[in-house]
Amino acid sequence: MITENQILFSTQTDSSGYFEFKGQLLSEKDKLYRIHSNINTIKGLQLVSDNEKSNYYNFIFSNRDTIYFSKSGNNWFSESKNSNLADKEWRKLKSFEESLEKNNAQIKNKEAQQQAANDFAEKVKAYSEKNLKHPLLKLLAFSDIKRNDFNLKNDFEKNEPFYDAVSNTLKNYYGETSYYLQYQDEISKISNVILQQKYAFQKKLNYTLGTLVLILTFISIYQFRKLKAFKPKKAIQGTSSLALTNQEEKITKLILEDKSNKEIADELFISLSTVKTHIRNLYAKLDVANRHELTAKLKNHPWD
Known part of the structure; x- marks a missing residue:
């Protein structure tokens, strides 16, 4: 990853193993270099021993620096002196x-x-x-x-x-x-x-949330339609917001027809005391004190 694989110099050693590189191809900035020797036996000189994998040496260098390799036995690059501080x-x-x-x-x-x-x-x-x-x-x-x-x-x-x-x-x-x-x-x-993993997760999350919203929407529509289909019992216009029971509605109609408590009891097949109880409840719900006030309050308000 950090080498450019570009050969900058090539030379041969003399019989003593001496070599030297000079030139302007080295970078002014510190870079990683490799010096490499071919294994051969020119003039009886073996550059590296057969059992050593030391025929190359990596080092940091620039054209401002100098490096010196001293031959130590058969291993050319075991010792070096490099002026580069980064090295x-x-x-x-x-x-x-x-x-x-x-x-x-x-x-x-x-x-x-x-x-x-x-x-x-x-x-x-x-x-x-x-x-x-x-x-x-x-x-x-x-x-x-x-x-x-x-x-x-x-x-x-x-x-x-x-x-x-x-x-x-x-x-x-x-x-x-x-x-x-x-x-x-x-x-x-x-x-x-x-990013791809996050996108895939976000896409899956959006799909899940979208499905959930859709389900909740259907539930809301169903509940709204169910509520709309529900019809409350008819009440007399202008009466209190408190709904009257079926029996109370019947008694109210009979009162408006000037029926007496006894006539109401006979017509509805209930006791006189029950009629009186319903009438007291009616007075409380309609906020009136007697039949006259009840009749006056309701006479201009026909049934729905």
């Missing part, structure tokens, strides 16, 4: 990461391995925020985290400012170049996955 900080980061990985190397349980990967990522992130200022070092720390079995998507959702800060420092230092663009591409992929 020195990178070595400290690598040493810190190696100590974490060494402690996790013996873990065999898958669940414990996952927890170890999470711990590694959190500790490297904390180290990065506290000790690393150079944007390239933050990018290299991110690359090391990404290589482990670590759920970047979940971490991005919980700690998006950390990843945004890396993006901003890369853009400020490198501009719209490969380091920034490739990192931003990685982060954009993660962000897009999260």
Whole structure:
């Protein structure tokens, strides 16, 4: 992710193993480079031993710096002297990461391995925020985290400012170049996955809410129609808002016809005392004191 795979220089060593690169192709800004030697036996000189995988060396460099490799046995790149300050900080980061990985190397349980990967990522992130200022070092720390079995998507959702800060420092230092663009591409992929999941959830939620609203609407319409279909008992216009019972309505009509209490009782087949009780209730509901007031109140108000 952080190499451009571009060969800048190529040369051959002399019989003593000496080589030197000079030129203007190196960047003025700190970048990650790799020096690589082909395994061969030119003039009896073996550049790397057969059992070593040390025929390359990664380092941070710029055209303001110098680096010197001293030959140590058959391993050309085991010792180096680099004037680049970011490279020195990178070595400290690598040493810190190696100590974490060494402690996790013996873990065999898958669940414990996952927890170890999470711990590694959190500790490297904390180290990065506290000790690393150079944007390239933050990018290299991110690359090391990404290589482990670590759920970047979940971490991005919980700690998006950390990843945004890396993006901003890369853009400020490198501009719209490969380091920034490739990192931003990685982060954009993660962000897009999260957005798609949120969109799918929101769509499902909207569908559920829409269905619920539709159901409630149907219930409301049903209740309204049911209420509208209900017809209350007829009452006399102008009477109190208190509804009269069927018996009270009958007695009221008979009173308006000037029937006596005895005639009302006989016609309705009820006792005289019952008639008197209904009449008292009528007086209370219609707010009148006697038959005369009741008749006066109702004579101009025909039945519905």
